[in-house]
Amino acid sequence: MIILDVEQNTDEWFKARMGIPTASSMDKILTSTGKPSTQSKAYMNKLLAEWYTGEHDSIKQNEWMERGHELESEARSLYGFMFDCEPKQVGLIYKDDRKLISCSPDALINNSVGLEIKSPAPHTHIEYLLNNKLPTKYKIQVQSSLYVTGFDKWVFQSYHPTMPPLIIEVGRDEKLIKLIDEASNNFIDEMLKKREQLKQLREAA
DSSP states (O other): OEEEOOOTTSHHHHHHHTTSOBGGGGGGTBOTTSOBOTTHHHHHHHHHHHHHHSOOOOOOOOHHHHHHHHHHHHHHHHHHHHHTOOOBOOOEEESSTTOOOEEOOSEEETTTEEEEEEOOOHHHHHHHHHHTSOOGGGHHHHHHHHHHHOOSEEEEEEOOTTSOOEEEEEEOOHHHHHHHHHHHHHHHHHHHHHHHHHHHHHHHO
8 A cells, every 4th residue: 555645636636636537536346246347448548538638527516515515624623523633634555565456535644544635515415314314325436435445444424514423334345346356457457458559550650
């Protein structure tokens, strides 16, 4: 595990994760049921385009994503107050020195537990509160983050300023993590082969 101390959503952060799969997009490689994703080819082409051009394909922010970034600091402070700890902000974590897969926790707790914060629309937060479990749509992201870091635990926090937070502690799902390992390594191997093809095409042009 290699921790890169940069601020998230800056040019330096985008550059550090450019052209490589990330935990937040792992569901484009593997679904929450452990099946290959139909988005895999398009996702690989996106990463190859970033690598080839040196320009990041930044995520278009919708209203609630922008609001989530604004509320993230509040949510992190609330968690620290509730559990008497100081969540530490980090930029990016690579799995190993190959730097071919990464995750970006919203904080680390005691350098051994990751924190993932979401600040969804009110009706979505209500749904999360009533279900009282990790939302399925974030299952792959959380398990992929555990895979990248090697940690045993991850905390999911859904935050809304006028409602109670949902805080769920998630352990490793070794069966799913094994599938993530296989799927991500196969994806990376194919991606590296296509990089070589693109190198040859560039040199021949």
